[in-house]
Amino acid sequence: MKLMADRVSAVRGGRTVFTDMSFAVAGGEALVLTGPNGAGKTTLLRIIGGLLRPAAGSIRLDGGQLERTLSEQCHYVGHLNGVKASLTVEENAAFWNRYLGGDSERTGRALAAFGLTAVRDIPVAYLSAGQRRRLGLARLLLAERPLWLLDEPTVSLDRSAQEVLARVVDAHLAAGGLVVAATHMPLGLARARELQLGMAALAA
Numbered sequence: 001m002k003l004m005a006d007r008v009s010a011v012r013g014g015r016t017v018f019t020d021m022s023f024a025v026a027g028g029e030a031l032v033l034t035g036p037n038g039a040g041k042t043t044l045l046r047i048i049g050g051l052l053r054p055a056a057g058s059i060r061l062d063g064g065q066l067e068r069t070l071s072e073q074c075h076y077v078g079h080l081n082g083v084k085a086s087l088t089v090e091e092n093a094a095f096w097n098r099y100l101g102g103d104s105e106r107t108g109r110a111l112a113a114f115g116l117t118a119v120r121d122i123p124v125a126y127l128s129a130g131q132r133r134r135l136g137l138a139r140l141l142l143a144e145r146p147l148w149l150l151d152e153p154t155v156s157l158d159r160s161a162q163e164v165l166a167r168v169v170d171a172h173l174a175a176g177g178l179v180v181a182a183t184h185m186p187l188g189l190a191r192a193r194e195l196q197l198g199m200a201a202l203a204a
Helices: 041-048 089-100 106-113 129-141 159-174
Strands: 002-012 015-026 030-034 056-062 074-077 147-151 178-182 192-196
Touching: 002 041, 002 178, 015 030, 015 041, 015 056, 015 178, 030 041, 041 074, 041 147, 041 178, 074 129, 089 106, 089 129, 106 129, 129 159, 147 159, 159 178
Parallel strands: 030 178, 030 192, 074 147, 147 178
Antiparallel strands: 002 015, 002 056
């Protein structure tokens, strides 16, 4: 399986963010997007995930499921955690499990992997920022998706939680999955390449 980007360009609000972006990410590999604020890291992730249209170029997933679109084969975890404050930790996870079409037995395992079992019955409103982030990331384990798109995944995480995330991502890569992550911080991944985005959006 391989994610292929061919001469992708992005324009936001009439400003060119980047042009002619080409790269490939093979199964078992992570591509880490780096660069200053405004360089287009989040924009590129959203284009890959089908949330934005590129101004030019194309992105495809070779070796994926032909009956599914690229976006249907992605997990996307953005800046916001996608959790509802009035629901408990477990209720939030159960919602995402149903929405993503996952196996209900995955819910408990996903919460355990991110150290949330002890707070599973607590409304999200009472969680710390780090616990909320871990709950948002637990979504990755609720249903199988070959491609993970992670936007600043370590925000609000302490060192221990960052290590947990690295282990979860490394396990996904070891199983042949793909990861594209935008970050300002090292992720501690065993198999990762870096793609640095430039200053086109800032200089335009």
